[in-house]
Amino acid sequence: MSVKNGINGWAGSIVRINLTTGTITTEDTLPKYKPYIGGMGLGYKVIWDEVPLDSDPLGPQAKAVFAVGPLTASGVPCSGRMNISCLSCWSKGNSIVDAHMGGHIAHAFKYAGFDAMILEGQSDKPVYIKIDDEKVSIEDASHVWGKGTFETNATLSKENGDTFDVASIGQAGENLVPMSTIITSFGNSGGAGIGAVLGSKKVKALVVRGTGAVKIARPMEVRLLSNYMIKDLVGGNNNHNVPTVPQSWAEYSATSKNRWQGGPGVTWDKAPNGPIDTGEQPSGVINVAAMRCNKGVFDFGAVAEKYTVKQGGCSSCPVRCYTEYELDPLADYDLPTHVSNTCIPITGQTGIYCGFAHDFVDEGDAKIVLGGAGSRAQDDYGVWCNYGNLKTDFARAYKDGILKEHMTEEEWNEVPWDLMESGDPRWAVEFYKRIASGKGAWGVIGKGSYAMYKEWGLDDASKNSAGKNYYDEVSSSNTNVTYNGYPKHHSSEECWQTGLLYNTAYNRDCMIHVITNVVRSGSPFEAVIKPVAESFFGEGCVDAPKAYTPINENKVKLAKWALNEKQWHDSATLCNWMYPMMLSTSKKRGYKGDLELDAKYMSAVVGEDYQRADIECDSERITQMLRAMTAISFKVNLGSTNLRKDHDAIPAWVFDKEPDFKAFEEGTVKMDREDWEKSLDLWYDALGWDKETGIPTRETLEKFDLGDCADKLAELGLIK
Amino acid sequence: MSDKKRFLDKDYTRRQFLKLSGKSLVGVTMSSAMLSTLGVTAAALAEDKVKVWAFPQGLLVVNPDRCVGCQRCEINCTLTNDGCCSSYISRVKVTRNLYSSRNGEGLYTENNWTYFPDTCRQCEDPACGNACPMGAIYADESGIRKVDTEKCVGCGACTAACPWHMPTVNPVTKKSSKCVMCGACVEGCPSGALSIIPWDKVSAAAQAI
Numbered sequence: 001m002s003v004k005n006g007i008n009g010w011a012g013s014i015v016r017i018n019l020t021t022g023t024i025t026t027e028d029t030l031p032k033y034k035p036y037i038g039g040m041g042l043g044y045k046v047i048w049d050e051v052p053l054d055s056d057p058l059g060p061q062a063k064a065v066f067a068v069g070p071l072t073a074s075g076v077p078c079s080g081r082m083n084i085s086c087l088s089c090w091s092k093g094n095s096i097v098d099a100h101m102g103g104h105i106a107h108a109f110k111y112a113g114f115d116a117m118i119l120e121g122q123s124d125k126p127v128y129i130k131i132d133d134e135k136v137s138i139e140d141a142s143h144v145w146g147k148g149t150f151e152t153n154a155t156l157s158k159e160n161g162d163t164f165d166v167a168s169i170g171q172a173g174e175n176l177v178p179m180s181t182i183i184t185s186f187g188n189s190g191g192a193g194i195g196a197v198l199g200s201k202k203v204k205a206l207v208v209r210g211t212g213a214v215k216i217a218r219p220m221e222v223r224l225l226s227n228y229m230i231k232d233l234v235g236g237n238n239n240h241n242v243p244t245v246p247q248s249w250a251e252y253s254a255t256s257k258n259r260w261q262g263g264p265g266v267t268w269d270k271a272p273n274g275p276i277d278t279g280e281q282p283s284g285v286i287n288v289a290a291m292r293c294n295k296g297v298f299d300f301g302a303v304a305e306k307y308t309v310k311q312g313g314c315s316s317c318p319v320r321c322y323t324e325y326e327l328d329p330l331a332d333y334d335l336p337t338h339v340s341n342t343c344i345p346i347t348g349q350t351g352i353y354c355g356f357a358h359d360f361v362d363e364g365d366a367k368i369v370l371g372g373a374g375s376r377a378q379d380d381y382g383v384w385c386n387y388g389n390l391k392t393d394f395a396r397a398y399k400d401g402i403l404k405e406h407m408t409e410e411e412w413n414e415v416p417w418d419l420m421e422s423g424d425p426r427w428a429v430e431f432y433k434r435i436a437s438g439k440g441a442w443g444v445i446g447k448g449s450y451a452m453y454k455e456w457g458l459d460d461a462s463k464n465s466a467g468k469n470y471y472d473e474v475s476s477s478n479t480n481v482t483y484n485g486y487p488k489h490h491s492s493e494e495c496w497q498t499g500l501l502y503n504t505a506y507n508r509d510c511m512i513h514v515i516t517n518v519v520r521s522g523s524p525f526e527a528v529i530k531p532v533a534e535s536f537f538g539e540g541c542v543d544a545p546k547a548y549t550p551i552n553e554n555k556v557k558l559a560k561w562a563l564n565e566k567q568w569h570d571s572a573t574l575c576n577w578m579y580p581m582m583l584s585t586s587k588k589r590g591y592k593g594d595l596e597l598d599a600k601y602m603s604a605v606v607g608e609d610y611q612r613a614d615i616e617c618d619s620e621r622i623t624q625m626l627r628a629m630t631a632i633s634f635k636v637n638l639g640s641t642n643l644r645k646d647h648d649a650i651p652a653w654v655f656d657k658e659p660d661f662k663a664f665e666e667g668t669v670k671m672d673r674e675d676w677e678k679s680l681d682l683w684y685d686a687l688g689w690d691k692e693t694g695i696p697t698r699e700t701l702e703k704f705d706l707g708d709c710a711d712k713l714a715e716l717g718l719i720k
Numbered sequence: 721m722s723d724k725k726r727f728l729d730k731d732y733t734r735r736q737f738l739k740l741s742g743k744s745l746v747g748v749t750m751s752s753a754m755l756s757t758l759g760v761t762a763a764a765l766a767e768d769k770v771k772v773w774a775f776p777q778g779l780l781v782v783n784p785d786r787c788v789g790c791q792r793c794e795i796n797c798t799l800t801n802d803g804c805c806s807s808y809i810s811r812v813k814v815t816r817n818l819y820s821s822r823n824g825e826g827l828y829t830e831n832n833w834t835y836f837p838d839t840c841r842q843c844e845d846p847a848c849g850n851a852c853p854m855g856a857i858y859a860d861e862s863g864i865r866k867v868d869t870e871k872c873v874g875c876g877a878c879t880a881a882c883p884w885h886m887p888t889v890n891p892v893t894k895k896s897s898k899c900v901m902c903g904a905c906v907e908g909c910p911s912g913a914l915s916i917i918p919w920d921k922v923s924a925a926a927q928a929i
Contacts, residue, residue, distance in 0.1 A: 075795045075805040104818060107791065111807060154828040157820040163808075165819055166828070186827045211891055213806035219799040223904070226796075230910060271785040272834075290788045290911035309833045311788050311911075316795060318910035320788045324833045338832045 008217040009070035009606040010038065011115045015136050017129060019201050020060065020121030024136050029115040035705065037571035038069025040098055041622040042116050043085025047096055048625060048709070050120075054636040057087035057094055057193075058176055058200035060122045066109070066206070067116035071572040073107040073214050073315070074605045075222045077229055078575035080314035082106035082190070087633075088507050089193045090178035090448035092484035093640075093647065095507045095633030096626065099190030100570060101167065101182060102314035108165045111210025119201055128156065128168075128205040133212060141204040145174065148380035149183040150336075156207050168205035169195040170382020172436035176200055177446040179435065181384040186312065187322060187341035187375060191384035192508050193448075217607025225600055230286045230318050233581045233593050236260030237293040237321040238517040241583040241591060249282040251587050254522025256545075259321075261297035270309040270326045283585035289318040296323030299347045300368040307368065312340055319578060327372040329360045333425050339372035341379065344388045349374025351391035351477075352431050354398050358423040366423070373425035374432075381436035387509040389449050389487045390435070392477040393470075397445070397456070400466035406456055407441045450485025459483070472652035480651050481509070490516035492654060493669045496543045497551050497679045500671060501559040502566075504648040505623070507630060513577050514562035519545070521583055528591045532583060536595060537561065547666045551679040553686075560686045567622040568598065568615055621704040623687070624696050628709035631695045635716050644684075644694035650676060695719055773841055775901050778918040784836035787913035789818055789827075793837050793905035800904040801897065802890070809890045811899040812914075813838045837914060840886045840899030848898065851881030857898070869895045 005012045007030065014033075016025050029042075036045045043065035055061040064086045071079045084099040091097065109117075112131050119129075123138070126145035130137045144152040152168040167184035173195025180195025198204075216222055235241035237259035245263025246253040254260065262278035269275045278291040290311060296304030307327050311320035324340045331337050339346070349371045350357040357366040378385065385391055397403040404412060415434070419427035434442040444452050449470070457463030458470040471480045481488035481503045489509040492500040494516055503510045523529050525544050533542045534554075541554035569576040581593035595612060602610035627643070634640040634647060654671050655663070663672035684691050688700030695718050701710040713719045771782040794810035807815040814837040819826045825834035846865050849857035856871035857878060867878075867887070874894035878887040887898040906914045 073805055075799045077792075104789075104791070104815070107807065107815075154820065157828040162820050162822055162826070163816050186832060211806075211808035213798065213802065213804035213809065213892070215804050216799065219803045219805075222805075223796060223799045223908075227908065230908075268785075273785050276785060286907065287909055287912045287915065290790065310785065312827075312833075313788065313790065315791050317790055318792060320790065320911075326833075340832075 006215065008215050009074060009602075011068075011110055011113050011214065013114050014116040014118065015114050015131070016118045016120065017136065017138065018121045019119060019123040019127070019138070019203065022138055024138070033115070035618060035621060037568070037618050037622070038072070038115055039067045039081075039083035039573045040085060040567060040570035041618070041625075042067045042069075042571070043083060043098065044096060044622055044625045044629070046116070046118055047085055047087070048629060051087065053087070053095065053629060053633045055087060057089035058196060062087055062197065062200070064119045064194065064197050064201070065116055066119070068106050068110050069115070069572040070606055071574060071601060073110040074216060074601070075219070075226060076316065076574070076601045076605065077226050077234070078314070078317045078319070078578040079573060080104065080106050080316050081570070081573040081575055082109065083570045083573060084182070084190050084194050086192075086194060086197045089196050090450060091486060091507045092450050092638070093507060093630065093634045094637050095630045097192040097506070097508045098570060099182065099192040099194040100511065101184060101188060101190035102575070103165075103167070103185030103188035104315045105165045105167050105184045105206070105208055106573065107315040108208040108210045110214055111212045112208055113210070113212050117206075119198070119203060122200060123202040126202050126204050128207055129203060130160065131206070131208045131210075132160075132164075133210060139207075144168070144204055146171065149382050150380050152205055153184070156205055160207050161209065164207050164209045166205055166207050168382075169198050169203075170380060170436060171433075172196070172382045172384075172438070172446070173199035174204070175436060175438040177383070177436060177438040177443070178448050178451070179384045179386055179390050179446045181379075181382050183379050183382055185314075186324070187339075187345070187379050188314070189345070189379065189384070191386070193384065195382045195384065216605055218604045221604040222601065225597070225604060227286060229581065229597060230289050231284050232586045232589065233584045233597070234289055234318060234578070235292060235521070235583070235585045236262070237295055237298070237319055237577060238513055238520070239578050239581065239583060239593075240517070240521045241585045242522045243281065243292070244522065247280050247282070249280065252522075252524060252528075255524050256520060256522055257298070258520060258522030259295065259298050260292050260522065261294040262291045266294055266297060267305050268308045268310055269306050272309075283587070286318070290320045293319050293321055294323070295321045295342050296325065296368075299323070299342070300371065301364060303362055303365045303368055306362070314575070317575065317578070321577065325368075325372055327369060329365075329369050330373055330425055333373070335373050335425055335429070336376055339376050341375040345378060345385060346371040346375040348385065348388045348391050349378075349428060351388070351395050352428065353420055353423055354395050356421045356423045370423070370425055370428070374428040377428040377432045381432040383432050383435050383446075386448055386485075387487050387489055388479070389485075390445065392479070393449055393452055394431075394445055396470065396475075396477055397458075400468065402456055402458065402464060402466060403441060405465060406444065411440045448485050449480065453485075469652075474653045474657045478651075478653055481654075482647070483649055483651065484647065492671050494519055494545070496548045496555065496669075497671065497675070498541075498555045498559040498562065500650065500654070500676070501556065501679060501683050502563045504650070505563050505626065510566070511576060512562055512566045514565050514580060515558065517577070518542075518582050523583065523591060528583070532590070532592045533558070535592065536582065546669055548664050548669065550664060550672075550675050551682060553682060556679070556682040556686050559683065561616075564616055564619040564623055567626075568619040571619070571622060572598070574598070617704075621706065624701055624704050624706055625709065627687070627689065627696050628701060628706065628713060631718055632712060632716060635718055641718055642693045644680060644692065648680065648694055690719070693718070771839075773839060775842075775903070775916060777901075777903050778916040779922055780839060780906065781915050781917060782837060782839060783913050783915070784834065786911045787814065787836040788911045789814065789835050790910060791815055792908045792910060793914060796904040796908035800902055801900065809888050809897060811840060811886070811888075811897060812905040813886065837905070838884055838886065839905075839914070840901075841884070842899070842901065847881040847883060848878035848887045851877040853877060856896070857887075864901050865898065866900055867896050867898055869893075872896050
């Protein structure tokens with residue numbers, strides 16, 4: 001425990017568990033991992049040092065690194081995230097990826113006294129990891145192997161004691177289905193195929209109790225900074241800073257749909273003692289912060305109020321983006337009525353009905369009722385949807401007749417298609433059960449877009465009966481942002497070239513919300529968004545909606561900052577949906593946030609002087625590691641020597657959509673090919689990457705003390 | 721004379737008041753009509769869904785329906801009183817109710833959405849203090865029961881004796897700690913699940929009846 005060892009911020013210990021030998025050892029976090037912050041950075045350093053990048057992601061050499069950071073459980077708001085790093089078992093190049101998990105387990109883990117847990121080797125029988133403060137053990141999990149995550153989490157929490165939190169994998173992970181998650185709390189998940197990675201190690205779950213504490217250098221300063229943040233800076237989810245529903249104190253109400261949906265007349269109808277009106281939520285008041293978001297109303301409209309019990313979310317977060325529902329229409333189908341999730345895992349479920357969804361009680365409630373059934377089933381089987389691609393891949397293949405071609409007659413006839421065609425919520429259970437089985441054509445879908453397109457010839461229009469390239473097709477259901485197997489995540493459709501640039505950076509969907517938090521805040525563009533953003537990043541760094549301009553250096557500067565911020569968030573750990581605090585709810589601040597806040601928190605928690613530049617430097621170190629590891633993986637696994645061509649290429653639809661428009665005309669968000677090549681040139685320049693190959697130069701890597709990465713790249717002939 | 725004193729000095733008969741669960745700071749009970757004027761409904765009280773305790777700053781109201789499980793009450797408690805961030809040693813306790821609590825409530829039970837903070841009742845006849853073999857739990861000049869850490873030997877008798885197990889022995893310092901009514905949990909509660917109705921408002925409500 002940090003209070004025992006005298007370290008501020010970090011817990012101080014890492015536990016290493018070898019599942020092959022059953023050996024459990026601990027090692028110090030500091031000083032070795034301090035330059036990598038924690039979380040994602042720590043995970044990357046472990047993988048870089050210890051896992052050859054040509055390892056089978058599901059083999060005995062592979063490792064999974066669960067890690068939190070110096071700000072996790074420090075009292076800082078929105079610090080309840082845990083990062084899990086591993087090699088990708090599904091995206092092109094099989095390079096490094098992260099799963100990011102909210103809920104409450106990150107706090108429990110840190111309070112138990114650990115910054116990280118390294119899982120290595122493979123068990124030959126089902127086990128779970130038990131962390132009871134400093135006591136770590138490998139326990140038998142045979143009684144929960146084969147069970148869904150809801151039953152597993154309930155069983156293991158009850159068995160170990162009511163103060164233990166749990167995160168577990170479902171049948172998808174057990175069956176090594178790459179599209180798989182780990183699930184904790186209620187619907188909080190880490191994706192990226194971590195379920196299969198844990199399944200390959202026969203690790204069903206992590207069970208944690210932490211009775212310790214995180215030592216804080218200046219605790220009252222943390223409390224006061226937190227109060228300041230919640231009072232003056234925090235709005236709704238994604239830090240959207242103006243309410244949708246007009247409020248008496250508010251100068252503005254949202255100019256576009258945003259994630260501050262609470263307000264007078266917006267209610268939690270299913271509260272046990274009668275509806276709770278979320279009421280006025282003025283800037284400057286702490287005790288109403290959790291009433292602002294009301295994510296259900298954003299996700300489903302006013303019908304969500306009818307089924308809302310309360311709002312949940314992660315440890316330390318005042319915003320609450322996990323609406324907790326009691327969806328009684330599901331009782332008619334003998335399905336669980338308690339549901340909670342947010343964004344794509346709950347809003348995208350109608351996609352698996354291929355057009356057969358229908359309403360239940362009220363007009364327009366298909367999305368929430370089927371969303372509830374779908375998210376619950378998806379989470380129970382521990383299926384990861386790859387930010388929606390799993391559902392759209394299925395629907396596209398079904399509608400194009402591809403799925404039928406690749407199923408045997410027996411396999412096709414076994415499926416209860418009538419449930420799908422009648423819009424029956426039980427279809428979700430049947431669907432996810434089959435994905436989680438990993439068998440037959442369902443197993444091909446469960447491998448993820450990259451493998452599925454390759455196996456069924458969907459990456460080449462001449463190789464499939466539909467005559468389509470699933471990456472390039474201009475279609476509302478195609479959002480593949482590269483040719484690597486994952487979709488866009490707040491890309492050029494709302495963040496112009498800036499969004500597209502950072503969408504190319506990872507080996508999964510980027511999960512970067514830094515810019516969308518500002519541009520979709522609901523604040524007026526000319527009066528707030530543009531002046532605030534330009535005050536930080538210079539003239540022309542932002543474009544108005546559907547009024548894009550050619551690339552410029554400030555847009556690239558903004559993209560680089562957003563990318564490095566993401567690394568910071570997943571390493572600190574802080575929630576990337578909320579940070580950075582670029583905007584404010586306060587009129588007297590001119591709605592301008594505070595980008596120095598993170599450094600102030602670090603200084604108060606750790607007790608050393610941190611400046612924004614220190615954080616940006618450490619964060620960029622992680623960006624450079626990500627890129628170097630990606631280049632090495634692409635070389636050793638695919639023979640590629642050029643990331644610009646083989647990793648960062650953008651599918652045709654991004655440039656070819658909306659054919660009636662030319663890029664940069666008002667009314668379109670399409671991109672221009674020539675401008676994109678120029679954008680990449682500027683991007684590589686800004687990041688110190690070779691313009692031709694997109695690989696970091698030795699000079700760049702050495703600037704971040706990553707000479708060993710440069711040596712490996714040189715050994716492989718990727719740099720000089 | 722403070723608002724609190726004025727209110728406490730008023731002579732109300734038991735019959736006029738609805739008895740609330742537990743004993744408060746000075747054995748105060750509140751009428752449902754009076755509480756209704758303070759935004760606490762009679763139905764909620766009758767079903768024991770809202771709990772009310774007397775604090776120096778006013779009446780502490782715990783509304784489980786509004787609790788969103790963020791644990792900021794525990795965070796603010798420990799930052800303020802312990803110089804660290806923790807759940808286990810917090811004087812207000814919500815984490816233990818979040819997972820699969822002894823009452824069959826919490827995220828991993830059938831009653832998934834039922835979780836809320838437990839608070840110290842500041843009992844008039846305190847089981848924790850009565851059980852302490854060292855006499856380490858004393859009432860200060862405001863009637864707030866505190867742990868004298870010079871006397872405390874960390875035996876845990878207070879934890880065991882409290883019907884709600886609120887006092888907690890810090891595993892590092894080996895000293896017990898309990899709520900000192902500082903109000904940090906209430907100040908930092910982002911949903912209003914914990915709120916304090918100041919004594920001047922309580923007094924005004926009492927006058928209005």
